[in-house]
Amino acid sequence: MHHLLTGKQIILGVTGSIAAVKAPMIARELMRAGATVTTALTGSAQRFATPLAFSALTHEEVITSVLPREGSKKDSGTWHIRLGRSASAMLIAPCSATTIGKLRAGIYDNPVTLLASALPRETPLVLAPAMDEEMWLQPMVQENLEVLRRSGVYVIDPTSGLLASGLIGQGRMLEPEALVIRFQQILERASEHLPLFGKTVLITGGPTFEAIDPVRFIGNRSSGKMAAALAEVAERLGANVVLIMGPSPIRTNGNKRRIDIETADEMMAAVFNEIEDADIIIMNAAVSDFSAAHESKTKLKKRDISDENGKLKIELQNTPDILREIAKIKRPDQRVIGFALETGNSAESYAESKLLEKDLDMIVLNRADEIGAGFGVDTNKVTIFQRAGTKIELPLMSKEDSAREIFASIMRLP
Numbered sequence: 001m002h003h004l005l006t007g008k009q010i011i012l013g014v015t016g017s018i019a020a021v022k023a024p025m026i027a028r029e030l031m032r033a034g035a036t037v038t039t040a041l042t043g044s045a046q047r048f049a050t051p052l053a054f055s056a057l058t059h060e061e062v063i064t065s066v067l068p069r070e071g072s073k074k075d076s077g078t079w080h081i082r083l084g085r086s087a088s089a090m091l092i093a094p095c096s097a098t099t100i101g102k103l104r105a106g107i108y109d110n111p112v113t114l115l116a117s118a119l120p121r122e123t124p125l126v127l128a129p130a131m132d133e134e135m136w137l138q139p140m141v142q143e144n145l146e147v148l149r150r151s152g153v154y155v156i157d158p159t160s161g162l163l164a165s166g167l168i169g170q171g172r173m174l175e176p177e178a179l180v181i182r183f184q185q186i187l188e189r190a191s192e193h194l195p196l197f198g199k200t201v202l203i204t205g206g207p208t209f210e211a212i213d214p215v216r217f218i219g220n221r222s223s224g225k226m227a228a229a230l231a232e233v234a235e236r237l238g239a240n241v242v243l244i245m246g247p248s249p250i251r252t253n254g255n256k257r258r259i260d261i262e263t264a265d266e267m268m269a270a271v272f273n274e275i276e277d278a279d280i281i282i283m284n285a286a287v288s289d290f291s292a293a294h295e296s297k298t299k300l301k302k303r304d305i306s307d308e309n310g311k312l313k314i315e316l317q318n319t320p321d322i323l324r325e326i327a328k329i330k331r332p333d334q335r336v337i338g339f340a341l342e343t344g345n346s347a348e349s350y351a352e353s354k355l356l357e358k359d360l361d362m363i364v365l366n367r368a369d370e371i372g373a374g375f376g377v378d379t380n381k382v383t384i385f386q387r388a389g390t391k392i393e394l395p396l397m398s399k400e401d402s403a404r405e406i407f408a409s410i411m412r413l414p
């Protein structure tokens, strides 16, 4: 149970209730379960627990205002969208009666409710109400919670116990350790409703490097960013993810299984090892098309490979076309998606012919000659072609958003 939050980014929202004094311990429990914790506090929460306590414990951002953060040029007005999108889930603990009312009514006037409003639909929002029994039993509070529950919000009900008023009754938030265990159970259950729950997605990414000799190789400029974005989105949609990655500096986290390889041959072997269990196979890797026909075990000397005119000769051979090999063995229930990196006027027709030649269900065309698309950058501009003839042309967007659109198309495949 304790590893369920490994690599997950959790937003902890803290609102004005005496139980906020326990919130730093909730942050600590979340971290013990493997999470990275970003905290947001309302103004009244800050009277009970200081932002400093959270930043000292979590070493992450602590948000105390809805206003753009000073000095942050990157996303000054849209920090809540960025954080909301990168979160695996949000826990509001303690959640005051006022916050419950604001969430129900859509009043996003503090950092906690604003972040809750910016969570993508599939990202779980969990509330842990804490208040005196009189307040807890108010019909309005109960009705607000009912409406929130119906719209997909999860609630960790308070228990009975000694309350801040000195009275004994219902309204006491669970202790941090029990609360975080309950939170993890909710996330586990929520994942079963995700669209790719129980599916295995196999993704290849990055370049491949083909050695010429111990120091030189043939490769390409693929960064692995698009594959990392695809893997991230697949995991958020509930899939088991296997990422087979060529040499790439990009780090990935979460529960993805990552297999690092170097050459096209190694990538093919890894794909074939994993293919049996895969429901969806996405060949995003920029597999090197050539390798040296004879890899030299010692460093080649220029004089040994140049002729009298100063021309160098290294014999090359084709690497295996992994997608073509996949097409030969794939089962009818498996969906295979390819990528095509093309330039010039015939880009679309090249992509469409690869779709047919490699017997794919879908191909994603990347234009290498458009600004902001292709290798190394954070954005992409893709056109999706499905076997059934559907064509979807997407505008320039972040690689993560492109990945979301690509999965939306995959989920619409027959």
Ligand code: CTP
Binding pocket: 264, 283, 284, 285, 286, 287, 288, 289, 319, 320, 321, 322, 323, 324, 337, 338, 339, 340, 341, 342, 354
């Ligand atoms: N691909 C592959 N194995 C290779 C080369 C490419 O599996 N040896 C896959 C890529 O991962 C991609 C698709 O095939 O999903 C198209 O790759 P691309 O390099 O655009 O096409 P090629 O078939 O190599 O054709 P060309 O280079 O002639 O355009």
